[in-house]
Amino acid sequence: MSAITEKVKIWDPFVRLFHWTVATLFLLDFWVLEDGDPPHEWAGYVVGGLVGLRFVWGFIGPPNARFASFFPTPKRVKHHLHDLKSKQLDPTEGHNPLGGAMVIALLVMLGIVSFSGWMQTWDRFWGVDWVEELHETSANITMIMVVIHVSAVVLMGRVTGIPLIGPMLTGKRKINR
Amino acid sequence: MLKQTLFTLIAATSLMTAQAALAGDCTEEPRENWMSELDMQKMIVNDMGYTIYKFKIDDTCYEIYGKRPVASDDGEEDKMEKIEIYFNPVNGEVVKEKVED
Numbered sequence: 001m002s003a004i005t006e007k008v009k010i011w012d013p014f015v016r017l018f019h020w021t022v023a024t025l026f027l028l029d030f031w032v033l034e035d036g037d038p039p040h041e042w043a044g045y046v047v048g049g050l051v052g053l054r055f056v057w058g059f060i061g062p063p064n065a066r067f068a069s070f071f072p073t074p075k076r077v078k079h080h081l082h083d084l085k086s087k088q089l090d091p092t093e094g095h096n097p098l099g100g101a102m103v104i105a106l107l108v109m110l111g112i113v114s115f116s117g118w119m120q121t122w123d124r125f126w127g128v129d130w131v132e133e134l135h136e137t138s139a140n141i142t143m144i145m146v147v148i149h150v151s152a153v154v155l156m157g158r159v160t161g162i163p164l165i166g167p168m169l170t171g172k173r174k175i176n177r
Numbered sequence: 178m179l180k181q182t183l184f185t186l187i188a189a190t191s192l193m194t195a196q197a198a199l200a201g202d203c204t205e206e207p208r209e210n211w212m213s214e215l216d217m218q219k220m221i222v223n224d225m226g227y228t229i230y231k232f233k234i235d236d237t238c239y240e241i242y243g244k245r246p247v248a249s250d251d252g253e254e255d256k257m258e259k260i261e262i263y264f265n266p267v268n269g270e271v272v273k274e275k276v277e278d
Contacts, residue, residue, distance in 0.1 A: 151186050
Protein backbone atom coordinates (compact mmCIF):
# COMPACT_ATOMS: atom_id res chain seq x y z
CA MET A 1 0.00 0.00 0.00
CA SER A 2 1.38 3.35 -1.04
CA ALA A 3 0.84 6.69 0.64
CA ILE A 4 1.64 8.61 -2.51
CA THR A 5 -1.24 10.46 -4.06
CA GLU A 6 -1.05 12.18 -7.37
CA LYS A 7 -3.34 14.55 -9.22
CA VAL A 8 -3.80 13.25 -12.73
CA LYS A 9 -5.11 15.42 -15.54
CA ILE A 10 -8.26 13.89 -17.00
CA TRP A 11 -10.28 16.56 -18.83
CA ASP A 12 -8.92 19.52 -20.77
CA PRO A 13 -10.43 23.02 -20.42
CA PHE A 14 -12.40 22.91 -23.66
CA VAL A 15 -14.08 19.61 -22.85
CA ARG A 16 -15.05 20.93 -19.44
CA LEU A 17 -16.33 24.25 -20.77
CA PHE A 18 -18.24 22.38 -23.47
CA HIS A 19 -19.83 19.98 -21.00
CA TRP A 20 -21.18 22.50 -18.53
CA THR A 21 -22.18 25.12 -21.10
CA VAL A 22 -24.08 22.66 -23.26
CA ALA A 23 -25.73 21.04 -20.23
CA THR A 24 -26.89 24.41 -18.92
CA LEU A 25 -28.12 25.73 -22.27
CA PHE A 26 -29.92 22.50 -23.16
CA LEU A 27 -31.74 22.43 -19.84
CA LEU A 28 -32.62 26.12 -20.14
CA ASP A 29 -33.96 25.61 -23.64
CA PHE A 30 -35.93 22.53 -22.61
CA TRP A 31 -37.48 23.84 -19.40
CA VAL A 32 -37.24 27.63 -19.30
CA LEU A 33 -36.65 29.56 -22.49
CA GLU A 34 -39.79 29.85 -24.53
CA ASP A 35 -39.91 28.10 -27.89
CA GLY A 36 -39.24 30.39 -30.79
CA ASP A 37 -38.21 33.39 -28.71
CA PRO A 38 -34.75 34.85 -29.38
CA PRO A 39 -33.10 33.55 -26.17
CA HIS A 40 -34.24 30.00 -26.96
CA GLU A 41 -32.90 30.27 -30.48
CA TRP A 42 -29.58 31.78 -29.48
CA ALA A 43 -28.98 29.16 -26.80
CA GLY A 44 -29.69 26.56 -29.48
CA TYR A 45 -27.21 28.10 -31.89
CA VAL A 46 -24.52 28.18 -29.22
CA VAL A 47 -25.17 24.49 -28.48
CA GLY A 48 -24.98 23.66 -32.19
CA GLY A 49 -21.74 25.58 -32.60
CA LEU A 50 -20.17 23.97 -29.57
CA VAL A 51 -21.19 20.50 -30.75
CA GLY A 52 -19.46 21.25 -34.06
CA LEU A 53 -16.32 22.34 -32.25
CA ARG A 54 -16.42 19.28 -29.99
CA PHE A 55 -16.62 17.10 -33.07
CA VAL A 56 -13.43 18.63 -34.44
CA TRP A 57 -11.79 18.47 -31.01
CA GLY A 58 -12.57 14.75 -30.99
CA PHE A 59 -9.97 14.36 -33.73
CA ILE A 60 -7.33 16.91 -32.78
CA GLY A 61 -7.65 17.35 -29.01
CA PRO A 62 -5.72 15.66 -26.19
CA PRO A 63 -6.06 11.85 -25.84
CA ASN A 64 -9.05 11.67 -23.49
CA ALA A 65 -11.01 14.04 -25.73
CA ARG A 66 -10.48 11.97 -28.86
CA PHE A 67 -13.21 9.67 -30.14
CA ALA A 68 -10.50 7.10 -30.90
CA SER A 69 -9.83 6.73 -27.17
CA PHE A 70 -13.42 5.98 -26.12
CA PHE A 71 -15.29 4.74 -29.17
CA PRO A 72 -17.23 1.66 -28.02
CA THR A 73 -16.01 -1.26 -30.12
CA PRO A 74 -17.39 -4.71 -29.10
CA LYS A 75 -13.93 -5.73 -27.93
CA ARG A 76 -13.58 -2.66 -25.73
CA VAL A 77 -17.04 -3.07 -24.23
CA LYS A 78 -16.32 -6.71 -23.41
CA HIS A 79 -13.01 -5.75 -21.82
CA HIS A 80 -14.69 -3.00 -19.80
CA LEU A 81 -17.41 -5.30 -18.48
CA HIS A 82 -14.71 -7.74 -17.43
CA ASP A 83 -12.85 -4.95 -15.65
CA LEU A 84 -16.04 -3.94 -13.86
CA LYS A 85 -16.65 -7.47 -12.65
CA SER A 86 -13.12 -7.95 -11.40
CA LYS A 87 -12.98 -4.41 -10.05
CA GLN A 88 -9.84 -3.63 -12.00
CA LEU A 89 -10.58 -0.19 -13.30
CA ASP A 90 -8.11 2.38 -14.51
CA PRO A 91 -8.64 5.62 -12.62
CA THR A 92 -6.57 7.58 -15.11
CA GLU A 93 -8.93 6.93 -18.01
CA GLY A 94 -11.43 9.41 -19.35
CA HIS A 95 -14.61 7.90 -20.78
CA ASN A 96 -14.91 4.14 -20.51
CA PRO A 97 -16.49 2.52 -23.60
CA LEU A 98 -20.06 2.64 -22.22
CA GLY A 99 -19.67 6.22 -21.12
CA GLY A 100 -18.18 6.87 -24.52
CA ALA A 101 -21.26 5.41 -26.19
CA MET A 102 -23.48 7.79 -24.22
CA VAL A 103 -21.27 10.76 -25.09
CA ILE A 104 -21.37 10.00 -28.80
CA ALA A 105 -25.13 9.42 -28.72
CA LEU A 106 -25.65 12.72 -26.88
CA LEU A 107 -23.50 14.61 -29.37
CA VAL A 108 -25.50 13.17 -32.25
CA MET A 109 -28.83 13.99 -30.61
CA LEU A 110 -27.79 17.51 -29.66
CA GLY A 111 -26.70 18.02 -33.24
CA ILE A 112 -30.11 16.89 -34.49
CA VAL A 113 -31.98 19.04 -31.97
CA SER A 114 -30.10 22.21 -32.76
CA PHE A 115 -30.07 21.65 -36.52
CA SER A 116 -33.78 20.91 -36.67
CA GLY A 117 -34.44 23.97 -34.55
CA TRP A 118 -32.48 26.08 -37.01
CA MET A 119 -34.33 24.48 -39.94
CA GLN A 120 -37.59 25.68 -38.45
CA THR A 121 -36.51 29.25 -39.15
CA TRP A 122 -35.90 28.69 -42.85
CA ASP A 123 -38.39 29.91 -45.42
CA ARG A 124 -38.78 26.51 -47.00
CA PHE A 125 -39.67 24.88 -43.65
CA TRP A 126 -41.69 27.72 -42.16
CA GLY A 127 -44.67 26.07 -40.45
CA VAL A 128 -43.77 22.62 -41.81
CA ASP A 129 -44.97 19.95 -39.41
CA TRP A 130 -42.31 17.25 -39.74
CA VAL A 131 -39.51 19.68 -38.89
CA GLU A 132 -41.34 20.85 -35.80
CA GLU A 133 -42.04 17.28 -34.76
CA LEU A 134 -38.45 16.21 -35.38
CA HIS A 135 -37.23 19.03 -33.17
CA GLU A 136 -39.65 18.19 -30.38
CA THR A 137 -39.11 14.43 -30.50
CA SER A 138 -35.33 14.66 -30.63
CA ALA A 139 -35.39 17.09 -27.70
CA ASN A 140 -37.51 14.66 -25.69
CA ILE A 141 -35.21 11.76 -26.48
CA THR A 142 -32.21 13.86 -25.50
CA MET A 143 -33.82 14.78 -22.20
CA ILE A 144 -34.43 11.13 -21.40
CA MET A 145 -30.82 10.39 -22.26
CA VAL A 146 -29.70 13.19 -19.95
CA VAL A 147 -31.58 11.58 -17.06
CA ILE A 148 -29.94 8.25 -17.83
CA HIS A 149 -26.55 9.93 -18.17
CA VAL A 150 -26.77 11.70 -14.81
CA SER A 151 -28.02 8.54 -13.11
CA ALA A 152 -25.25 6.49 -14.66
CA VAL A 153 -22.58 8.95 -13.54
CA VAL A 154 -23.88 8.88 -9.97
CA LEU A 155 -24.25 5.10 -9.99
CA MET A 156 -20.87 4.37 -11.55
CA GLY A 157 -19.16 6.79 -9.23
CA ARG A 158 -20.53 4.83 -6.30
CA VAL A 159 -19.89 1.39 -7.76
CA THR A 160 -16.30 2.06 -8.80
CA GLY A 161 -15.29 4.56 -6.15
CA ILE A 162 -13.68 6.65 -8.89
CA PRO A 163 -14.50 10.36 -8.72
CA LEU A 164 -16.33 11.43 -11.87
CA ILE A 165 -17.94 14.81 -11.33
CA GLY A 166 -14.98 16.55 -9.68
CA PRO A 167 -12.66 15.88 -12.59
CA MET A 168 -15.21 17.25 -15.04
CA LEU A 169 -15.14 20.46 -13.01
CA THR A 170 -11.46 20.83 -12.14
CA GLY A 171 -9.95 18.63 -14.81
CA LYS A 172 -8.01 16.57 -12.29
CA ARG A 173 -8.48 13.37 -10.32
CA LYS A 174 -6.61 12.38 -7.19
CA ILE A 175 -5.06 8.95 -7.60
CA ASN A 176 -3.43 6.71 -5.01
CA ARG A 177 -0.35 5.09 -6.38
CA MET B 178 -30.19 -0.58 -4.75
CA LEU B 179 -30.48 -1.31 -8.45
CA LYS B 180 -34.26 -1.72 -8.25
CA GLN B 181 -34.71 1.63 -6.53
CA THR B 182 -32.43 3.31 -9.02
CA LEU B 183 -34.32 1.85 -11.96
CA PHE B 184 -37.65 2.84 -10.51
CA THR B 185 -36.50 6.41 -9.90
CA LEU B 186 -35.12 6.53 -13.40
CA ILE B 187 -38.39 5.43 -14.98
CA ALA B 188 -40.42 7.81 -12.85
CA ALA B 189 -38.12 10.70 -13.61
CA THR B 190 -38.03 10.11 -17.34
CA SER B 191 -41.77 9.83 -17.63
CA LEU B 192 -42.05 13.34 -16.24
CA MET B 193 -39.43 14.67 -18.55
CA THR B 194 -40.96 14.87 -21.96
CA ALA B 195 -41.63 18.24 -23.46
CA GLN B 196 -45.09 19.51 -24.08
CA ALA B 197 -45.88 21.04 -27.42
CA ALA B 198 -45.34 24.78 -27.36
CA LEU B 199 -48.13 25.71 -25.03
CA ALA B 200 -50.37 28.05 -26.89
CA GLY B 201 -51.95 28.73 -23.57
CA ASP B 202 -55.46 30.03 -23.61
CA CYS B 203 -56.75 32.20 -26.35
CA THR B 204 -60.32 31.70 -25.24
CA GLU B 205 -62.43 29.82 -22.75
CA GLU B 206 -65.45 29.72 -25.02
CA PRO B 207 -66.68 26.50 -26.61
CA ARG B 208 -66.19 25.74 -30.30
CA GLU B 209 -69.72 26.79 -31.29
CA ASN B 210 -68.84 30.41 -30.47
CA TRP B 211 -65.70 30.48 -32.54
CA MET B 212 -65.37 32.26 -35.89
CA SER B 213 -65.30 29.79 -38.75
CA GLU B 214 -61.83 28.94 -40.02
CA LEU B 215 -62.70 30.53 -43.34
CA ASP B 216 -63.79 33.80 -41.74
CA MET B 217 -60.64 33.83 -39.65
CA GLN B 218 -58.48 33.31 -42.70
CA LYS B 219 -60.34 35.98 -44.62
CA MET B 220 -59.68 38.39 -41.78
CA ILE B 221 -56.00 37.52 -41.76
CA VAL B 222 -55.57 37.88 -45.49
CA ASN B 223 -57.97 40.71 -46.30
CA ASP B 224 -57.99 42.85 -43.19
CA MET B 225 -54.49 42.28 -41.94
CA GLY B 226 -52.77 41.78 -45.28
CA TYR B 227 -50.83 38.66 -44.33
CA THR B 228 -50.06 35.54 -46.35
CA ILE B 229 -50.77 32.18 -44.73
CA TYR B 230 -48.29 29.31 -45.05
CA LYS B 231 -50.07 27.13 -42.54
CA PHE B 232 -53.26 27.51 -40.59
CA LYS B 233 -53.99 25.29 -37.62
CA ILE B 234 -55.92 24.96 -34.42
CA ASP B 235 -53.57 24.83 -31.47
CA ASP B 236 -55.34 24.06 -28.24
CA THR B 237 -57.77 26.99 -27.87
CA CYS B 238 -56.12 29.22 -30.46
CA TYR B 239 -56.14 29.69 -34.17
CA GLU B 240 -52.50 29.72 -35.19
CA ILE B 241 -50.82 30.67 -38.40
CA TYR B 242 -47.38 30.55 -39.85
CA GLY B 243 -47.21 33.18 -42.54
CA LYS B 244 -45.56 36.25 -43.88
CA ARG B 245 -46.29 39.94 -43.87
CA PRO B 246 -44.63 42.98 -45.39
CA VAL B 247 -41.89 44.53 -43.32
CA ALA B 248 -42.82 48.02 -42.24
CA SER B 249 -40.76 49.59 -44.96
CA ASP B 250 -38.62 52.64 -44.64
CA ASP B 251 -39.93 54.44 -47.61
CA GLY B 252 -39.99 53.32 -51.21
CA GLU B 253 -37.97 50.15 -50.66
CA GLU B 254 -39.21 47.10 -52.45
CA ASP B 255 -41.60 45.02 -50.44
CA LYS B 256 -39.70 42.78 -48.13
CA MET B 257 -41.61 40.12 -46.24
CA GLU B 258 -40.97 38.86 -42.74
CA LYS B 259 -41.96 35.48 -41.35
CA ILE B 260 -44.57 35.54 -38.59
CA GLU B 261 -46.17 33.07 -36.22
CA ILE B 262 -49.40 34.35 -34.68
CA TYR B 263 -51.93 33.02 -32.21
CA PHE B 264 -55.45 34.41 -32.45
CA ASN B 265 -58.45 34.47 -30.19
CA PRO B 266 -60.78 32.27 -32.27
CA VAL B 267 -63.91 34.05 -31.05
CA ASN B 268 -63.11 37.61 -32.10
CA GLY B 269 -59.95 37.26 -34.15
CA GLU B 270 -57.75 39.32 -31.83
CA VAL B 271 -54.03 38.71 -31.85
CA VAL B 272 -53.06 36.95 -28.62
CA LYS B 273 -49.39 36.34 -29.36
CA GLU B 274 -47.12 37.28 -32.17
CA LYS B 275 -43.63 36.10 -33.02
CA VAL B 276 -41.52 37.47 -35.82
CA GLU B 277 -38.63 35.57 -37.33
CA ASP B 278 -35.84 37.60 -38.82
